[in-house]
Amino acid sequence: xxxxxxxxSKSFGTAVALQxxxxxxxxxxxxxxxxxxxxxxSTLLRVIAGLETxxxxxxxxxxxxxxxxxxxxxxxxxxxxxYAPFRHMSxxxxxxxxxxxxxxxxxxxxxxxxxxxxxxxxxxxxxxxxAQLSGGQRQRMALARALAVEPKVLLxxxxxxxxxxxxxxxxxxxxxxxxxxxHITTVLVTHDQEEAMDVAxxxxxxxxxxxxxxxxxSDLYDRPANDFVLTFVGPATxxxxxxxxxxxxxxxxxxxxxxxxxxxxxxxxxVANLGxxxxxxxxxxxxxxxxxxxxxxxxxxxxxxxxxxxxxxPLGDAPPAAVATR
Amino acid sequence: MTAxxxxxxxxxxxxxxxxxxxxxxxxxxxxxxxxxxxYRTFENGFAAAMRSLATGGSGxxxxxxxxxxxxxxxxxxxxxxxxxxxxxxxxxxxxxxxRLLDAFIDLPVAVSPVVIGLGLxxxxxxxxxxxxxxxxxxxxxIFSVPGIVIASAFVSIPYVARAVxxxxxxxxxxxxxxxxxxxxxxFATLWRITLPSIRWALAYGVTLTTARVLGEFGAVSIxxxxxTNKTETLTLFVGDQxxxxxxxxxxxxxxxxxxxxxxxxxxxxxxxRKEETAP
Numbered sequence: 001x002x003x004x005x006x007x008x009s010k011s012f013g014t015a016v017a018l019q020x021x022x023x024x025x026x027x028x029x030x031x032x033x034x035x036x037x038x039x040x041x042s043t044l045l046r047v048i049a050g051l052e053t054x055x056x057x058x059x060x061x062x063x064x065x066x067x068x069x070x071x072x073x074x075x076x077x078x079x080x081x082x083y084a085p086f087r088h089m090s091x092x093x094x095x096x097x098x099x100x101x102x103x104x105x106x107x108x109x110x111x112x113x114x115x116x117x118x119x120x121x122x123x124x125x126x127x128x129x130x131a132q133l134s135g136g137q138r139q140r141m142a143l144a145r146a147l148a149v150e151p152k153v154l155l156x157x158x159x160x161x162x163x164x165x166x167x168x169x170x171x172x173x174x175x176x177x178x179x180x181x182x183h184i185t186t187v188l189v190t191h192d193q194e195e196a197m198d199v200a201x202x203x204x205x206x207x208x209x210x211x212x213x214x215x216x217x218s219d220l221y222d223r224p225a226n227d228f229v230l231t232f233v234g235p236a237t238x239x240x241x242x243x244x245x246x247x248x249x250x251x252x253x254x255x256x257x258x259x260x261x262x263x264x265x266x267x268x269x270x271v272a273n274l275g276x277x278x279x280x281x282x283x284x285x286x287x288x289x290x291x292x293x294x295x296x297x298x299x300x301x302x303x304x305x306x307x308x309x310x311x312x313x314p315l316g317d318a319p320p321a322a323v324a325t326r
Numbered sequence: 327m328t329a330x331x332x333x334x335x336x337x338x339x340x341x342x343x344x345x346x347x348x349x350x351x352x353x354x355x356x357x358x359x360x361x362x363x364x365y366r367t368f369e370n371g372f373a374a375a376m377r378s379l380a381t382g383g384s385g386x387x388x389x390x391x392x393x394x395x396x397x398x399x400x401x402x403x404x405x406x407x408x409x410x411x412x413x414x415x416x417x418x419x420x421x422x423x424x425r426l427l428d429a430f431i432d433l434p435v436a437v438s439p440v441v442i443g444l445g446l447x448x449x450x451x452x453x454x455x456x457x458x459x460x461x462x463x464x465x466x467x468i469f470s471v472p473g474i475v476i477a478s479a480f481v482s483i484p485y486v487a488r489a490v491x492x493x494x495x496x497x498x499x500x501x502x503x504x505x506x507x508x509x510x511x512x513f514a515t516l517w518r519i520t521l522p523s524i525r526w527a528l529a530y531g532v533t534l535t536t537a538r539v540l541g542e543f544g545a546v547s548i549x550x551x552x553x554t555n556k557t558e559t560l561t562l563f564v565g566d567q568x569x570x571x572x573x574x575x576x577x578x579x580x581x582x583x584x585x586x587x588x589x590x591x592x593x594x595x596x597x598x599r600k601e602e603t604a605p
């Protein structure tokens with residue numbers, strides 16, 4: 001089901017959380033609301049859920065204006081950042097909650113809960129209590145609980161924020177597979193651009209309560225609408241006052257005698273070997289610092305060491321020129 | 327080579343002094359007097375104790391006991407509902423006067439019960455604002471059971487709210503919001519999420535309320551008029567027997583009262599043990 005957000009604004013006292021946000025979430029997509037902390041993305045998610053009331057604007061889910069509806073009546077599934085497990089209930093009862101308050105017949109509840117626990121691979125944990133689960137298991141329980149009521153849209157607030165790096169990557173891949181299986185329109189909030197690009201098919205960048213750009217991961221990476229998107233989505237550095245991706249910087253040794261236009265002279269300050277990637281920290285002639293990202297082969301070919309003099313120039317094929325926001 | 331610091335002997339002395347003081351103090355003002363009551367009650371045997379309870383006519387003690395139970399059975403549920411409602415109001419809603427309400431809840435334990443009793447007589451007595459209106463409709467509050475219930479409820483108001491409020495603040499609103507997104511109406515959320523989350527704090531508050539209601543003397547003695555076989559609660563019975571030199575009856579009554587309180591406390595510790603084993 002689609003979600004349409006029309007001209008939504010929201011303030012908390014004098015703090016502006018959302019300013020005239022318009023966003024379309026297409027049916028069956030996995031959209032990430034991406035932005036720095038306090039930028040308004042969680043507020044937008046809560047407005048969609050009905051947990052916050054917008055000062056202005058409308059929220060339309062599956063063609064129905066739900067702006068005035070309570071969360072109970074919106075047909076949503078919501079996962080909280082800290083999962084909000086019902087601590088006094090077993091995993092089974094947590095997942096069954098939405099069905100029980102809807103007074104579904106017991107056999108149907110049992111069958112549905114069993115099916116969901118299998119889906120999230122918690123079938124052996126039905127009798128456990130949330131306190132006895134790991135973070136990742138709690139997260140999957142919260143997902144099963146939200147999916148149990150067959151919501152039209154699934155809303156996830158920082159779904160992996162409270163997990164350690166390894167579990168986070170596993171769950172990310174698992175969520176992507178789950179989405180491909182269940183095909184439910186999903187919106188997730190994250191401040192981690194790598195996570196957003198990995199898991200989502202559409203990214204909406206939100207900063208200072210404004211929607212900066214909406215697009216596919218490659219749209220945002222290759223054609224950022226403005227400097228904020230450029231610097232927030234993917235690595236960025238500056239040369240001569242221009243933003244550039246560090247992997248779009250070409251290095252040549254000064255003593256190689258190559259002359260190119262638009263080149264800058266710089267000194268190697270440090271070379272960090274990060275496996276496949278080599279990070280070269282540079283000091284430009286005017287004293288400004290920048291860095292270039294090379295692959296291992298290129299770095300080996302140049303044989304750079306601290307103190308070496310190099311020319312650097314932005315590579316021509318992918319200049320991050322500004323394009324208009326949708 | 328420098329010597330390692332030798333553990334000082336002083337902490338040990340402090341520890342023993344601390345133990346001696348707390349145990350001695352508890353013994354002097356709680357255990358010994360209560361033990362003496364048990365001793366004096368059964369000094370002349372069990373049968374004599376039973377007889378002394380019946381001194382003021384066989385029905386008096388029983389009536390006082392039943393009245394006390396009746397008053398607790400009405401006042402405790404009323405204060406439980408009020409306590410939970412006011413705690414939810416204070417923890418979950420912002421409204422003008424919230425701080426005032428917060429302060430007012432504690433007032434009944436801060437003010438002497440005698441003052442409360444006199445205040446109730448002023449308001450609910452035959453000439454009081456509400457009392458005269460009620461009297462015109464044939465309802466008597468002061469010198470009657472309703473007055474005792476009101477006085478008992480008044481003095482025990484804060485216990486449930488004060489026990490529940492910190493727990494409500496600690497658990498926060500996320501579980502309640504999650505319940506809402508799953509389709510639970512406010513009443514279902516209260517019944518299935520909020521109340522189960524605060525159940526042990528609630529049990530604690532109800533226990534304290536019950537103990538307070540059973541033991542209330544000052545406010546009740548003023549509003550009840552202390553009419554034998556009509557408005558005499560167990561505490562008043564004990565006071566009455568003592569004043570009339572029936573010490574045996576006073577001690578036996580006091581023992582029953584103490585046993586009721588002990589039973590309530592026993593239930594509480596049972597609830598606490600369950601809480602520790604519960605997930």
